[in-house]
Amino acid sequence: GAGVSQSPSNKVTEKGKDVELRCDPISGHTALYWYRQRLGQGLEFLIYFQGNSAPDKSGLPSDRFSAERTGESVSTLTIQRTQQEDSAVYLCASSFREGYNEQFFGPGTRLTVL
Amino acid sequence: AQSVTQLDSHVSVSEGTPVLLRCNYSSSYSPSLFWYVQHPNKGLQLLLKYTSAATLVKGINGFEAEFKKSETSFHLTKPSAHMSDAAEYFCVVSEYGNKLVFGAGTILRVKS
Numbered sequence: 001g002a003g004v005s006q007s008p009s010n011k012v013t014e015k016g017k018d019v020e021l022r023c024d025p026i027s028g029h030t031a032l033y034w035y036r037q038r039l040g041q042g043l044e045f046l047i048y049f050q051g052n053s054a055p056d057k058s059g060l061p062s063d064r065f066s067a068e069r070t071g072e073s074v075s076t077l078t079i080q081r082t083q084q085e086d087s088a089v090y091l092c093a094s095s096f097r098e099g100y101n102e103q104f105f106g107p108g109t110r111l112t113v114l
Numbered sequence: 115a116q117s118v119t120q121l122d123s124h125v126s127v128s129e130g131t132p133v134l135l136r137c138n139y140s141s142s143y144s145p146s147l148f149w150y151v152q153h154p155n156k157g158l159q160l161l162l163k164y165t166s167a168a169t170l171v172k173g174i175n176g177f178e179a180e181f182k183k184s185e186t187s188f189h190l191t192k193p194s195a196h197m198s199d200a201a202e203y204f205c206v207v208s209e210y211g212n213k214l215v216f217g218a219g220t221i222l223r224v225k226s
Contacts, residue, residue: 003157004157031212033212033213033214035214035216040218041218041219042118042204042216042217042218042219043204043214043216044216045213045214045215048212048213055212056212056213058213059213091157091158093158098212099212102160102163103160103214104160105150105157105158105159106157107156107157108157
């Protein structure tokens, strides 16, 4: 079936605005992960979901960041009061279940905060 | 805590010559290790993974990696580079199969 999809592919916003990033995992995958990739750096883990619950939120950088998942499918990552340091590519991945090693990545959302 | 160090930020090879991308890891437990590749404007793709079976792991496109516990290394190799191998490569560690910890990446350039 289709792979992981993310929208929008690009988002430009002004400092202080809120943004929502969306992830559609592979159908049937119960685990979903969010990562952030800053320019010239590797990926940083943000949060993962097993079903609709989030056992590990340890990577969320501040309380301006939140994520939810409904219906064991779509997930939304929300960044409130965006700052310039939030500029990055936000990547979503899904896997068959938590603890299953292979994660399949989406193409990412490139966020630019002016 | 887990961590990954990719020893070279850039590697340049000629087409047809061997490729070696170096990776050292730190983990408190028996880790799972991965190599992912990211081509320009493309998503991340899994090249290969080690999950405590054979220490020599074969992946796609002729790549392989050897897990050496004594050296805490997981270097990626390919006998003969192809132009299409030019990309950024990430070494990744995971202890519980959930959170992936990525290295900073190695950009591979292949010269004709």
